Amino acid sequence: MRDAEVPDWWRRLGLDGLVDVHVHFLPDRVMNAVWAYFDQAGEHYGTEWPITYRTSVEERLKTLSELGVQAFPALVYPHKPGMAESLNSWARDFASRTPGCVPSGTFFDEPSAAGYVHEALELGTRIFKVHVQVGDYDPRSGELDDVWGQLAEAGTPVVVHCGSGPIPGRHTGPGPMGEVLRRHPRLTAIIAHLGMPEYAEHLALTSYPNVHLDTTMALTPFTEAMMPFPRELVPRLADLQDRIVLGTDFPNIPYEYAVQLASLDALELGDDWLRSVCRHNGARLLGLAGAAEG
Template sequence: MRDSDVPAWWRRLGLDGLVDVHVHFLPDQVMNAVWAYFDQAPQHYGTEWPVTYRTSIEERLKTLETLGVRAFPALVYPHKPGMAQWLNAWARDFAAATPGCVSSATFYPEPGAADYVREALELGARIFKVHVQVGDYDPREDELDDVWGQLAEAGVPVVVHCGSGPIPGRHTGPGPFGDVLRKHPRLTAVIAHLGMPEYAGHLALTSYPNVHLDTTMAFTPFTESLMPFPRELTSRLADLQDRIVLGSDFPNIPYEYAVQLSALESLDLGDDWLRAVCRHNGARLLGR
């Protein structure tokens, strides 16, 4: 399947389009820094990582529209203190000016985090993003306890990159974030990338009622060559039909968007599963 085939694919499923919970739009200077990092992927990851959609913001939005992605966030995330609040303001303005974009926000363990998260919720943030490996922090830090509590109380989802893929961090893996969930069991969390490569450990976190996992990059030939998904766990994905949501990592993927959808279809979990994952579950989480 190629990108040009995607609209026909979701129409065959009887859908009116796709909902993708893991899309990135960032201020130009931040996105350029991210792309520069991927240019050095062989040093970081041991493999090339060409960014397929390295185009202008306008062109990227047009690509999503052509693909039929009806709702998506512009996920932002900081790698150091002092970034989160201005990223939140940028993401809020971007969503307000962009049809289909759901207002998103982020945070970092720093003084004032609880205050600016409260402000973001009051101003309509519908989803948050945190990246434990990039931020290089422990999600159990005291400065985040009030933040997790606010999000749990509000029922607003947070996409959490806590898996050790593509490279591990000091606080990645299901253990640290599992401790967060033990303290905040009602938190609506979306484990990014299916928690790769600790797939089983992160799937186990669905014992908490509001934990979901997104499909970002999972099952694609690129990822299977590095961190293959254990096929004996496929039946768990079927059981979790209402808790698996489409994510892509657009635009920072080393293949066409259609590859993610083709990889999901190759699991042979049925059209009802694909409809739930590629449209209905994401729409519910984003309030769309």
């Protein structure tokens, strides 16, 4: 499947479009820094990582529209203290002027986190993103306990990159986030990338009632070459039809958007599963009107 075929694909499923919970838009200087990092992917990851959609903001938004992505967050995340609050302000402003974009936010392990997360929730932020490997902090930090509590109480989802892929960090893996969930069992956590490469361990976290996993980059040929998803776990994905949600990492992917969808289709878990994953679950998590409809 190529990108031009994507609208016909979701129409065949009887959908009106896609909902993608793992999309990145960032201030230009930050996005440029991210792209510069990926330019050195051979050094960092041992494989090249060309950015397929390295275009202007306007072009990227047009691409999403042409693909039929009707709702998405502009996920932001900091790599050091003092960044998160300004990123939250930027993300709210971006969403306010961008059709289809849901207001998103982030936080860092710092004393001010509880305050600016409270403010973000009051101002309508509907999803958060944290990146344990990039931020290099322990999600079990006492500074963050109130933050996790606020999100659990509000029922606001948080996309958490806590798996050890593509490279491990000091606090990645299922253990630290598992402890956060033990403290806050009703937290609506979306484990990014199906938790790669600790797939089974992160799937096990769905014993908590509001834990989901997004599909971001998982199951694609690019990722399968490095961190293959165990075939014996595919039935678990079927069982978790209401907990798996479409994510892609657009625009920072080294292949066409359609590859993610084709990789999900290739699991042969049925059209109803694809409808749940590619639209309904994301719509529900983002609080969209008509979430259960086509």
